[in-house]
Amino acid sequence: MLYLVGLGLADETDITVKGLEIVKKAERVYLEAYTSILLVDKEKLESFYGRDVIIADRETVEGGSDDILENAQEKDIAFLVVGDPFGATTHTDLVLRARELSIPVQTIPNASILSAIGSTGLQLYNFGQTVSMVFFTENWRPSSFYDRIKENTSIGLHTLVLVDIKVKEQSYEDMARGRKVYQPPRYMTVSQCASQMLEVEDSRKEQVYAEDSLAIGAARVGSKDQKMACGTLEELSTIDLGPPLHSLVLLGKRAHDLERDYIRAFAVNQQSFDASWAKYYSS
Amino acid sequence: MLYLVGLGLADETDITVKGLEIVKKAERVYLEAYTSILLVDKEKLESFYGRDVIIADRETVEGGSDDILENAQEKDIAFLVVGDPFGATTHTDLVLRARELSIPVQTIPNASILSAIGSTGLQLYNFGQTVSMVFFTENWRPSSFYDRIKENTSIGLHTLVLVDIKVKEQSYEDMARGRKVYQPPRYMTVSQCASQMLEVEDSRKEQVYAEDSLAIGAARVGSKDQKMACGTLEELSTIDLGPPLHSLVLLGKRAHDLERDYIRAFAVNQQSFDASWAKYYSS
Numbered sequence: 001m002l003y004l005v006g007l008g009l010a011d012e013t014d015i016t017v018k019g020l021e022i023v024k025k026a027e028r029v030y031l032e033a034y035t036s037i038l039l040v041d042k043e044k045l046e047s048f049y050g051r052d053v054i055i056a057d058r059e060t061v062e063g064g065s066d067d068i069l070e071n072a073q074e075k076d077i078a079f080l081v082v083g084d085p086f087g088a089t090t091h092t093d094l095v096l097r098a099r100e101l102s103i104p105v106q107t108i109p110n111a112s113i114l115s116a117i118g119s120t121g122l123q124l125y126n127f128g129q130t131v132s133m134v135f136f137t138e139n140w141r142p143s144s145f146y147d148r149i150k151e152n153t154s155i156g157l158h159t160l161v162l163v164d165i166k167v168k169e170q171s172y173e174d175m176a177r178g179r180k181v182y183q184p185p186r187y188m189t190v191s192q193c194a195s196q197m198l199e200v201e202d203s204r205k206e207q208v209y210a211e212d213s214l215a216i217g218a219a220r221v222g223s224k225d226q227k228m229a230c231g232t233l234e235e236l237s238t239i240d241l242g243p244p245l246h247s248l249v250l251l252g253k254r255a256h257d258l259e260r261d262y263i264r265a266f267a268v269n270q271q272s273f274d275a276s277w278a279k280y281y282s283s
Numbered sequence: 284m285l286y287l288v289g290l291g292l293a294d295e296t297d298i299t300v301k302g303l304e305i306v307k308k309a310e311r312v313y314l315e316a317y318t319s320i321l322l323v324d325k326e327k328l329e330s331f332y333g334r335d336v337i338i339a340d341r342e343t344v345e346g347g348s349d350d351i352l353e354n355a356q357e358k359d360i361a362f363l364v365v366g367d368p369f370g371a372t373t374h375t376d377l378v379l380r381a382r383e384l385s386i387p388v389q390t391i392p393n394a395s396i397l398s399a400i401g402s403t404g405l406q407l408y409n410f411g412q413t414v415s416m417v418f419f420t421e422n423w424r425p426s427s428f429y430d431r432i433k434e435n436t437s438i439g440l441h442t443l444v445l446v447d448i449k450v451k452e453q454s455y456e457d458m459a460r461g462r463k464v465y466q467p468p469r470y471m472t473v474s475q476c477a478s479q480m481l482e483v484e485d486s487r488k489e490q491v492y493a494e495d496s497l498a499i500g501a502a503r504v505g506s507k508d509q510k511m512a513c514g515t516l517e518e519l520s521t522i523d524l525g526p527p528l529h530s531l532v533l534l535g536k537r538a539h540d541l542e543r544d545y546i547r548a549f550a551v552n553q554q555s556f557d558a559s560w561a562k563y564y565s566s
Binding site: 085259 | 289294295296300366375389395401407411413434505
């Protein structure tokens, strides 16, 4: 049996009781470590589980899933995923491969940022499609997220923006030379995300949002150290919310008063919050 | 401290290790029991926790939240919510009241149907806003869900339809006479949901979807006994997926081939699946 076990969002104790039992008994335990991270390291997990954990990077999962699935017809294999196994990035290809090999699959769900973002106080019913924001480079500044946000805002919905993480990335030079040398991990911040959003609005000028549109920056959601800041995109473009992981929610115009009451407590500046609210969101 | 603890979706072992520690130590433990249910009963939870659990029905939470919050400035109170505390229904009013009373609040996230529905194999990025379907009565057949679905389908997105549950409801007669007598619980099925959707399309005729539009019925998501069926709305309108809870996802036209490969394994009838796919979703 292949078990896809969600780990939740923050630390080693966010695993479910059911998930923990599976990990303790499994023949091999893999940790998918390239689409998201916990706020604790592998050693902490190993000591909590009392088990060795094998790091599964992108190469292992996408190129060598048969190693992971080896003898899973008879033995139990646990594949650990930060958040929910089918959350921000799905592992459908691993499951499809397991199906081909007649390996039964069971999923142990857990918290995902897609639902935990409800702790902003914004109603999950009012969210449109989720978008991703990648690190812009000199030559690659994709703005497809802008089209998706436009679709959401056109019907008044909030947008959750998931921000890029770069783990075990090679530089172009090292890649070209075939050197397996990896860059230090990088995690996009709320301020970088807000800046890139404003840059794209500035070049596309379709008035999907503006400098004084309201958004919420959320850091380390689900941990004790969780932090929320509500402000205009301009305010958020210079904010420091501390260590990763960060996410951002752009408010839709269908926002209602109960949501306002809740998020106003997170306002960076209540005066600018009230001004933007009155301008765009009060109906 | 007020702890909002998510219980996940299926049984008593879906609580997180962190959540369980809080429940074991809390001064009082409440279970919110009107917006969703676990697939196990209160007694099972109590024996697993080694604690008494106080059922909090709608009256208690909405009318008497101060009972729940009593002495929570000094003591730890655990308020248990099936799924994620901020999932399908938010408990923002309870948190707002706690804030007024200067009671600190911490949330322990868990799996919600909003992310666990990813186990259909549909990409969560491709979902629009979530809608709710209530039991139609002779005089009350609200079709606002249809407008929301129309917004989603107009931009090609999937729609998660959460279906009604009726727990501790009074009949009109008992309510009028002030008798605290409650009806047996009722849980909407996928077939009822699909039928009501078709009825509304039939009366509104805005071609938001059709009898041969594809949808996935999902039952008991996150449990060992989870069941998925993919078919046309007409096929799903007569399907029996067994005990609650059920949900339905209406496919959006932006569905892609990896999603097709995954969900085709759940097809009620692969021939009609392929026909509908070719008609509406292949791009």
